[in-house]
Amino acid sequence: MSHNDRRGFLAATAGLGLVAIAPGVHLMQVAQAQSQRAAGQPATKRQRWGMLIDTTKCAKGCDVCVSACATENGINETVADPRQASQWIRKIDIKDPQSDRQYSLPMMCQHCAEPPCVDVCPTGASMKRADGIVLVDRHICIGCRYCMMACPYKARSFVHQPLTQQNPEVPRGIGCVESCTLCVQRIDRGRLPACVEACPEKAMLFGDLEDPNSEIVRRAASAATTQVRADLKLNTGVRYQGI
Amino acid sequence: MRRAATLLALGVLSWLTLLVGPVGAADGVPKPTIRIANEGACIAPAEEMRRNHMDMLKHQRDRTLRQGIRGEKASLNECIECHASKSTGSVLGKDHFCASCHAYAAVKLDCWDCHQPKTGFKATGAKP
Numbered sequence: 001m002s003h004n005d006r007r008g009f010l011a012a013t014a015g016l017g018l019v020a021i022a023p024g025v026h027l028m029q030v031a032q033a034q035s036q037r038a039a040g041q042p043a044t045k046r047q048r049w050g051m052l053i054d055t056t057k058c059a060k061g062c063d064v065c066v067s068a069c070a071t072e073n074g075i076n077e078t079v080a081d082p083r084q085a086s087q088w089i090r091k092i093d094i095k096d097p098q099s100d101r102q103y104s105l106p107m108m109c110q111h112c113a114e115p116p117c118v119d120v121c122p123t124g125a126s127m128k129r130a131d132g133i134v135l136v137d138r139h140i141c142i143g144c145r146y147c148m149m150a151c152p153y154k155a156r157s158f159v160h161q162p163l164t165q166q167n168p169e170v171p172r173g174i175g176c177v178e179s180c181t182l183c184v185q186r187i188d189r190g191r192l193p194a195c196v197e198a199c200p201e202k203a204m205l206f207g208d209l210e211d212p213n214s215e216i217v218r219r220a221a222s223a224a225t226t227q228v229r230a231d232l233k234l235n236t237g238v239r240y241q242g243i
Numbered sequence: 244m245r246r247a248a249t250l251l252a253l254g255v256l257s258w259l260t261l262l263v264g265p266v267g268a269a270d271g272v273p274k275p276t277i278r279i280a281n282e283g284a285c286i287a288p289a290e291e292m293r294r295n296h297m298d299m300l301k302h303q304r305d306r307t308l309r310q311g312i313r314g315e316k317a318s319l320n321e322c323i324e325c326h327a328s329k330s331t332g333s334v335l336g337k338d339h340f341c342a343s344c345h346a347y348a349a350v351k352l353d354c355w356d357c358h359q360p361k362t363g364f365k366a367t368g369a370k371p
Contacts, residue, residue: 039314042306074366129311137308138357166359167366168320173357188313 036190048113048132049182050209050237051196052216052225053105057203060104063091068198072183074167079160086157086172088180089195094243103243106195106204109134109155109180110228111237117147117156126177132209132237133184138176147177152229155179182206209237275347276338281325286316296322319358327362335360 037043069089070076079085089108095101115134117126125141128134136147136156148156156179163173169185172178183193191197196204207216219225225239285292299317306312326340327333334341335355345352359366 037311037313040312043311071367076367127309129309131311133311135308137305139304139308162356165366166357166364168323168359168364171357171359176357184311188311 037188043129043131043133043188045130046210048209048237049187050111050132050207050216050239051182051193052205052207052219052239052241054203054205054241055103055105056242057201058104058106059201060093060102062104062200064198064200065089065106065195065204066091068194069180072167072186072194073170073181074165074172076165077161077163084158084160086159086178088157088178105240105243107153107155107228108195108238109151109182110153110234111180111182113235113237115234116150116152120146120150122146129184133182133187134179135181135184136177136179138171138173138178141176143175143177145177151179152232152234272347275343277340277344278328278338279326279340280329284325286321319354323360323362327360331361332363333361 066089073088075086075088077086089106091104092107093102093104111132111134113128113132115126115128117134118128120126122144123140123142125137125139126134126147127137143158145156145158148154148158156177158177159172159174161174166172170181183191183195186193192206193204196206205216205219207214209217209220211217219241220239223241225241226243227234227236227239228243230236287295296317300319300322303315303317304319307315322341323334328336328339331339333339336342337346341352341354341360
């Protein structure tokens with residue numbers, strides 16, 4: 001199948017999806033219903049979770065997504081050295097020196113299809129789930145931090161001190177590396193990641209990159225989207241618009 | 244003569260055993276306190292749970308984390324829901340469910356380095 005054929009096929013299936021959806025049913029609800037997996041069923045390759053972030057909507061100085069992430073994942077410890085603070089998601093302000101154009105964006109684990117953190121992990125703790133979510137198995141993480149070195153996005157953090165205030169759904173602790181999990185505990189129950197749900201500008205779109213009817217795939221087909229450091233050919237699950 | 248000596252030696256030995264045996268047993272480490280709130284409501288009989296709970300949890304944790312299987316029969320959070328102390332809400336601390344038995348068995352637990360030992364705990368999201 002040539003490239004153009006495939007493009008046509010995608011457009012046709014997207015059209016079918018639009019027809020099939022009943023009036024009054026929002027696409028987001030459909031996406032959420034699809035993401036609910038029955039108890040006892042494993043995640044499969046039929047889905048690949050991803051995110052599309054519209055930087056033109058992302059307001060400078062707003063860090064609601066960062067706070068929502070901290071609340072959901074129990075990132076509440078005070079650290080002696082601020083450089084040791086866990087950052088599952090952070091806000092970055094960027095300015096193009098040539099044009100002076102400024103924009104702001106959230107940066108977190110990009111959930112690569114070819115994750116360098118998984119390549120370098122000596123124990124197999126750094127792993128990619130079948131549905132594309134990159135995770136750390138803390139049960140076998142030895143805290144060597146190779147993955148932190150390998151990640152081009154500086155997405156991973158190391159916990160330096162004993163923790164006691166974890167959320168029951170989000171275990172995390174001393175001596176292990178951690179990063180954005182796409183709120184796996186919410187996704188598995190058919191909910192959206194905390195940052196996506198909290199964003200007041202609706203700048204973050206979560207969805208299934210393998211589903212041609214999902215809003216994220218349709219938006220990626222119609223608007224210019226970018227992978228950060230696309231030159232590394234990591235095929236990131238988190239894409240950006242307007243950068 | 245030799246037979247008499249053997250009999251005497253045996254007699255002395257058995258007497259010593261009788262004297263020392265029960266005293267030694269009474270000096271043993273006290274048995275752990277096991278208070279179970281919902282008796283009989285566990286996922287398996289107590290004997291099976293005592294022997295196999297670590298395997299149940301280990302296999303479940305790998306399936307849940309690595310394959311994304313949710314809603315399994317064995318679950319650490321479910322253990323805590325039932326077995327947390329009524330007074331402190333925790334499974335840790337002297338005389339409480341996990342800690343008392345594991346202190347008795349001299350098995351160090353790493354679970355609580357990462358997992359929350361309190362039932363119904365809700366973390367505050369104060370930003371670091």
